[in-house]
Amino acid sequence: MKRKKLLTLFGSICLVLILAVLPFMAACAKPAPPSEEVVPPPEEVVPPPEEVSKEPIRLGFLTRLSGFVSFWGIDCANGLDLAFEELGDEVAGRKIEIYKEDTESNPAVGLSKAQRLVMERGVCIIMGFGETSVARSVYPYTEEEDVLMLISDCADDDELAKTKGTGLFRISHCSNAFGSVESDFCYNQGYRRASILSLDMKAGHEVSAAFARNFTRLGGEIIQETYAPMDTADWSSYIVAIDRTADLLYGFNYLPTFLTQYAEYGLKGVIPTQVLASVDDATLGWMSEAEAEAAVGNHAIYQYSPWIDTPINKKFVDNFYAKYEYLPGGSAHGGYAGLYMVYEAIKAINGNVEDRDAFRQALLNVEIDAPIGHMKFDDYGMVAQNYYILEVEKRQWKQHNYLNKIAATYEMIDQFWPYTAEEYLAMPKLHEFKGTLVGRTDFSKL
Amino acid sequence: MTYLLWVLNGVSYGMLLFTLAAGFTIILGTMNILNMAYGHFYLLGVYIAFSVILYTDNWLLGLLASTFALGIFGMLVQYGLLARIPKFTIQQFLLTFGLILIIQEGTKIVWGARPLIPPLPGFLTGSLQMGDYGFPIYRIALIISGCIIAILLWLFLEKTKWGAIIRAGTEDAEMAQGIGLNIPLTWVMIFGMGSLMAGLAAGLGGHFVVGTPVTGWVVFTFVTVVVIIGGTGSLRGAFVASLLIGILDNIGRSLFPELAMFFMFLLLVIVLVSKPKGLFGGR
Numbered sequence: 201m202k203r204k205k206l207l208t209l210f211g212s213i214c215l216v217l218i219l220a221v222l223p224f225m226a227a228c229a230k231p232a233p234p235s236e237e238v239v240p241p242p243e244e245v246v247p248p249p250e251e252v253s254k255e256p257i258r259l260g261f262l263t264r265l266s267g268f269v270s271f272w273g274i275d276c277a278n279g280l281d282l283a284f285e286e287l288g289d290e291v292a293g294r295k296i297e298i299y300k301e302d303t304e305s306n307p308a309v310g311l312s313k314a315q316r317l318v319m320e321r322g323v324c325i326i327m328g329f330g331e332t333s334v335a336r337s338v339y340p341y342t343e344e345e346d347v348l349m350l351i352s353d354c355a356d357d358d359e360l361a362k363t364k365g366t367g368l369f370r371i372s373h374c375s376n377a378f379g380s381v382e383s384d385f386c387y388n389q390g391y392r393r394a395s396i397l398s399l400d401m402k403a404g405h406e407v408s409a410a411f412a413r414n415f416t417r418l419g420g421e422i423i424q425e426t427y428a429p430m431d432t433a434d435w436s437s438y439i440v441a442i443d444r445t446a447d448l449l450y451g452f453n454y455l456p457t458f459l460t461q462y463a464e465y466g467l468k469g470v471i472p473t474q475v476l477a478s479v480d481d482a483t484l485g486w487m488s489e490a491e492a493e494a495a496v497g498n499h500a501i502y503q504y505s506p507w508i509d510t511p512i513n514k515k516f517v518d519n520f521y522a523k524y525e526y527l528p529g530g531s532a533h534g535g536y537a538g539l540y541m542v543y544e545a546i547k548a549i550n551g552n553v554e555d556r557d558a559f560r561q562a563l564l565n566v567e568i569d570a571p572i573g574h575m576k577f578d579d580y581g582m583v584a585q586n587y588y589i590l591e592v593e594k595r596q597w598k599q600h601n602y603l604n605k606i607a608a609t610y611e612m613i614d615q616f617w618p619y620t621a622e623e624y625l626a627m628p629k630l631h632e633f634k635g636t637l638v639g640r641t642d643f644s645k646l
Numbered sequence: 647m648t649y650l651l652w653v654l655n656g657v658s659y660g661m662l663l664f665t666l667a668a669g670f671t672i673i674l675g676t677m678n679i680l681n682m683a684y685g686h687f688y689l690l691g692v693y694i695a696f697s698v699i700l701y702t703d704n705w706l707l708g709l710l711a712s713t714f715a716l717g718i719f720g721m722l723v724q725y726g727l728l729a730r731i732p733k734f735t736i737q738q739f740l741l742t743f744g745l746i747l748i749i750q751e752g753t754k755i756v757w758g759a760r761p762l763i764p765p766l767p768g769f770l771t772g773s774l775q776m777g778d779y780g781f782p783i784y785r786i787a788l789i790i791s792g793c794i795i796a797i798l799l800w801l802f803l804e805k806t807k808w809g810a811i812i813r814a815g816t817e818d819a820e821m822a823q824g825i826g827l828n829i830p831l832t833w834v835m836i837f838g839m840g841s842l843m844a845g846l847a848a849g850l851g852g853h854f855v856v857g858t859p860v861t862g863w864v865v866f867t868f869v870t871v872v873v874i875i876g877g878t879g880s881l882r883g884a885f886v887a888s889l890l891i892g893i894l895d896n897i898g899r900s901l902f903p904e905l906a907m908f909f910m911f912l913l914l915v916i917v918l919v920s921k922p923k924g925l926f927g928g929r
Contacts, residue, residue, distance in 0.1 A: 271759040427903060433855045437903075440655065456763070464780065465780055466779050
């Protein structure tokens, strides 16, 4: 009897463990290998049959609405909502329904929410994402279910860049473009010895490696490479350890506290910074005078700026500000432009989203003039778009006293810039260079 | 000079940890309540300080607001909720965990999810030049305030009537009640005092341990480690442990950034193995 109880207990524990581990195994599943199918050149999509379903078209939106950097997810959702308001809830004679879910910045949760969107809601596309880890956990599932995926707010060049001929589309920023463009800008500014201090996460590794690769290709040198945990609040130990012979500090991190502490330790103006430190215009609006002042002069790359001088962008900024009372950033733009692109694709096939091949091809063919500038997908489903180097300055606008200005514009940069697709894909993955950047000049092999 | 900066950075961080941990260890040591929401009390304090400073442009007012708001909040939590359930039970755990969720989601609704940084007053900005580096005046203030708080807490517990009541309640609550001490009121005051310390730490430290949706968890982790290393209920232990962790963490991150919090947990393991009750723990 005792033995039977033990066996029952053991079996129950095993069952619980298996059930608990299954979602994580699914989340960790490798992305589907790149399709061997060659994508045909963009061409006119064959018009759908005259009788198209009149059922509502259901779109899914999945992003981080809670957790550490949920403000970007919320920004993305706000951009989406604004676009929905402008576009209306009907396309090609069919109603549009949008269902939102929160990934909680957790890949397992993201996957289960994606499953809910597909199985319970019947969505034909899922937009958003926010984190690379979530996107990668969901991607194999959407491929299996023949549901399109539009990433409006995260990067991960290492895996997702190779997804040619699949249902995956990306309109977000791109790690390689971030790092390569910034390195080009920094080199042209005259910097030659860079110290890297980034967050210890995949995006931080990728962007840092991309920066190092192009910076050294141009003739610069990486003299230090440091990564800090994502939840770092006190940067003092890292700041004190920065090599004082560097003429540039390059970094990828989230919180504006870094720049504040950098100034407090007397390094502002001593070693210039090119740090993505969340001093976008929305955050500048919340910062105190002293903190915003500490950020003045910092350069950072963004794929979007509210100061892009086009009528389309001005309209977007005015409408966004009127609705939400803060300035939009890249995440907001991703949510906004993403929906516009999806609507264009639906229109192009007369609403026949049930024909997934036609829907996929139509989306691949979409070109729009968005607030960011012109957007067009490459053969790998990633947009070529403008990137902007922004600089924090003291400037008055409404109640804002500190804003970003556009210091440089890099036009129509694709995800492989400055390489060709073949050259880029032949090189090792960016994150594999983590810990090896100091003194490295050869990035063709590990 | 770099080594001196490492130590000073560590001491300033340690003093903030002490201010936080003091409240936690008082509650845990005297009342046997493991307040899982303590880190989120800190988070709430940071947000309150931020808002008050934003609207009044007065840092001191923000500090007082976060301190006393959390003190009152703590008293209400003890009187209205914790007093009605048995201690060290699953119900107590669930209740404080529930508070985490309420505070976390509530603060997001009110303040949003962006990092919020309570600004410093003019007299705390700027740096003291030390060789090629500046050392922030704000951190010097943290060191001084930490020392003052430590002395005041000791004086309160050792030299005042209320301190004696708290110590009596800790030693033998039944006997203390038998001689006429109002123990339920004492518990309310103690929990309020512990929560007040969280609010005080938030007002002082919110500028660099800023308000974000995960701050509560990070703070709770550090505070728990401090209390375990120092010993439950021991203010002296919390003081020494905070300094040790602050310095070790800073030097560790400077020399081995990839190891981050490893050194703090290594110290925890060493103390647990050699002195399971903590460096100055009695029970």
